[in-house]
Amino acid sequence: GAVVSQHPSWVICKSGTSVKIECRSLDFQATTMFWYRQFPKQSLMLMATSNEGSKATYEQGVEKDKFLINHASLTLSTLTVTSAHPEDSSFYICSARVAGRETQYFGPGTRLLVL
């Protein structure tokens, strides 16, 4: 149980285009989902927290207009990187938690390369 999927697993796009990453909780209802960014050999940096049906809460320094997060249902959250630039190239990981529970489950991550 507690499986989180992400799609796509990797994506290459041209500078200036937008990319959408999907995160799904497959066997549980995720009231809260998280989006992280990770650089090689570094820890996870929290970008934003989203609760189903409400606006995402972004961490300081994260551009909300650039990283659009939607948590439309209890099993799906999406991250859209708008007008992507090479500096947005990174590994993006989503995570999910059930309300009232403390354990977070992670998706397999999405590698984004912006050319």
Add this chain to the structure above:
Amino acid sequence: AQTVTQSQPEMSVQEAETVTLSCTYDTSESDYYLFWYKQPPSRQMILVIRQEAYKQQNATENRFSVNFQKAAKSFSLKISDSQLGDAAMYFCAYYNTMEYGNKLVFGAGTILRVKS
């Protein structure tokens, strides 16, 4: 001040041997959760073990066990009979809703290399 500190950027262990990864944290709360996550080369984060602060007993999961010292705010991970598949980056994490809401606070990570 850093909430979760992993002071060992890299560690090495011989296959079949035991290794201990250290983690210290800073909090004034008495009720919280601590986790160890493993991130192998695939980069999928995998929950290794969790500890509830109000429980005195150290958590164990097969070859993985923790040494939870609440007064010292220490939460080390012991891996027994190390296997090649244990090679990964290990993250210690802290969770307390009173301090950080819904957020999980991670340490910087420790890269574990397993030698055959």
